[in-house]
Amino acid sequence: MSGNGLVHSIQRLINSEERLRTPSPFDHLRQQMDDVLGDGGILKEVVHPGEGPPVPQNASVLIHYSGFLEYSAEPFETTTNLKYPRMMKLGRDLTLAGLELGLLTMRRGEFSRFLLQPHYAYGNMGCPPFIPAAAVVLYEVHILDFLDSGQVDEFIALSPEEQNTVSLSKLLEVVNTVRSFGNRCFNQSHYDNAKRRYKEALMLLENRETEREAEKDGIRTALLPLFLNLSITELRLDSPHKALKYGNKALEIDSANTKALFRCGQAYLELREYESAQDCLITAQARKPFDTDINNLLRKVAMSYKDTLDKEKDMCSKMFRDLRDK
Structure with missing residues (x-):
């Protein structure tokens, strides 16, 4: 062993002993x-x-x-x-x-x-x-x-008959947890996963069988945010027809809901149905006249509608000119 190697070995030994003491x-x-x-x-x-x-x-x-x-x-x-x-x-x-x-x-x-x-x-x-x-x-x-996904797992493992015997409050806890999963996915831009979670929560509510009006009201109340979630998720997935479907379902529960009116306005805009979009947004604006999102979207609809009418007008003028020139 070289002298240098011996020095290194001794130094490692000293360091080891110091570590043992310190x-x-x-x-x-x-x-x-x-x-x-x-x-x-x-x-x-x-x-x-x-x-x-x-x-x-x-x-x-x-x-x-x-x-x-x-x-x-x-x-x-x-x-x-x-x-x-x-x-x-x-x-x-x-x-x-x-x-x-x-x-x-x-x-x-x-x-x-x-x-x-x-x-x-x-x-x-x-x-x-x-x-x-x-x-x-x-x-x-x-x-x-x-x-608390363990609670969700236990509920989903039950048969449909067993699920129907669980208290409504327990069902709503499970639904809210599943919806929270969807919200987490949505906030991370995982829209397909968010949609899957929202539809899972929707199915749990729609499978509930009850004749009691109080329970029906509770279920309708829980359905409303899910329809709104699904509507905006479908917009993110470039599916305005489906977004409109869920927006209208939300309006069936609450016809004056400004979020639902706004979602429908967004969907109609994507579908280039400008008059319907204006109708929804003007109704929403009447309830929230100072809402920036509603007012900005209403201006966007008006501009898009005007551009479409101008293009149609130019097209008609061109057609008449062509006919006169023949």
Whole structure:
């Protein structure tokens, strides 16, 4: 062995001994963390508390997270570079037991750190080449939102007859959760997925059989926002005929609903049915005279209508000139 190699070996040995004597970064963290399960396997530090109830079993969660090895400043995995992290279902999309158990202790908006022992993380084998054997890992987790999809799964697993025996309030909770999934997809511009969720919620309501007027009113009230959601989603999918269909269904429930009138006005504009578009928007404007969106769209319809009439006028003039010249 060369002298230089011997020096490096001695230096590594000294560094190793110094690390043994000096508390490591994870040792410092342990001193300020709580033991989640009582066995030391999952330690937690709340950096920023959240609000509301904790995440329920089998929920779908929207989180940003980063995983770190000790002595590493860069994460081995992270979602913080994503504008829209995907919604993940507990028990299916998360593979680390410690991370899933930790999430069940969190609340909406919370930011926490979790120190996971190997048996709650990647085990004694690790996950080469990124995770060494028997590695303790640190996860930083920010829970943006969660939906109680376990409740939805349980309801959908029931037969139609069993679903009909569930209370209306329970049905509306399920419908609102499914609609929230749709809203999440819509806000991320995943319009096909949003449409699928809205139609799923719509089907659950339309399958409800009841003779009680109070329940019928509750169902109609829940149908209204779904028709409005489907109308704007169909507009995003360039399907104005379908958008108009759902807008009219919303108007059947509430004939003075300005959102429904606006959606129908948008659909008629796309279909170049300018007079119908004007009728809808003027009715909406009468209820909300200072609404910027309604007024701007009404001006756009008027301009488009005028351009069409001018083109038709020019075409007629040209036809008459051609006839005179013959």
